[in-house]
Amino acid sequence: MSEVTMDKIVSLCRRRGFIFQSSEIYGGLNGAYDYGPLGVQLKNNIRDLWWKEMTQLHDNIVGLDASILMHSRVWEASGHVSNFTDPMVDCKQCKSRFRADQIDLNAPCPVCGNRGTFTAPRNFNLMFATHIGADVDAASTIYLRPETAQGIYVDFKNVVSSSRVKVPFGITQVGKSFRNEITTKNFIFRSCEFEQMEMQWFCKPGTDEQWFPYWREQRMNFYVNKLGIHPEHLRWHQHGPDELAFYAKDAYDIQFLFPMGWQELEGVHSRTDYDLTQHQKFSGKDMTYLDPETNEKYIPYVVETSAGLTRNVLMALSDAYDEEQVEEGDVRTVLHFHPLVAPVTVAVLPLVKKDGLAEYASKLEHELRDEFVTFYDQSAAIGRRYRRQDEIGTPYCVTVDYDTLTDNTVTLRFRDSMEQVRVPVSELVATIKKATKEYKRV
């Protein structure tokens, strides 16, 4: 085991095409990132596992894809226009901007070193404002959504009346959110444009007390059992009264041990009937639910599970990263992703290019595409090609050699143990699927 630093993760991500700085050729844009060929596949895999977990594998949860642009009244009702702020100070000398709650205001400016140069703290709203239509005035101001949750609340009645859902039920969605974050350090951990995976669980008032611990347990299990994250890298943090968001009755964060320390990965929030009540007040529309069995009418309470997808990507990379001493003086960089998380599942490699091996391997790789995300590589010595796959976390390498041409068997190499076994081509798909099902994190 080696020390995992953010510099090592950033450098690997750039080198191997996981994540790039946005607009790099123009000097980069702070707080915005591009997901390269491997990064987008990794992100999609995490998203798909989450979506399956939260819709297919649970009763009574349906999906939604609400638009990013919403009526500005949504954000007045939700409280974001007046409350979604961070206290900010500027250094009058060097003009750098800081979050007042993250620096010592009596200390010198961390950028220019001057003392006594900070402005008084001012509240700074984190929402990005833009304009819709041709006129640029107050009436045309709208916001890029700072969370996906409000789209779910606003569509609550549409979903109830058009689907056969009954309380308790959940609505889930994945999508981009935007926050004008003042401090965007630590790579993709806190960015201005990011993705969230959220679920709002609507339940009868009073039953939220039971659902809140239920959803906490479900969400922690997901990280350990489905994404294969080390349990010792995960822990709970309950919000104290000074940390609770303006809408929350109670809140717990799942924290992950990132390279810079323990930080929030996902929040599980008890939001009561706050949001639906606010939307009822601001829109004048009835947001109550009529229980078809008991005829009781009420505004449901909400338990929310709110995870950052892009922050999950950083967790997956940090948890998987290792530099291992293979032999004296020989170190391999390896990403121990769960096989269902890894961006490439199977690499197919001919031992050499000549004598029909490349043709055989290429054909095999095409056949495997229906089942797995595959990669074909015929350049460089086989040992180097294995290392290239280790570095991007490919769990299985299949090597075609001279024996393959006569007996239709291949070498299957496992990333974590580096063990190699001989497998008939006809059993390859089943063998890989079985190994994936039985995968245990090292």
Ligand code: GAP
């Ligand atoms: N709907 C509730 C909500 O948005 P939050 O705690 O503000 O709650 C939920 O955000 C999750 O979204 C966080 O746990 C984090 O994973 C992710 N997140 C929030 N702000 C982020 C940012 N600026 N960059 C990346 N991820 C962020």
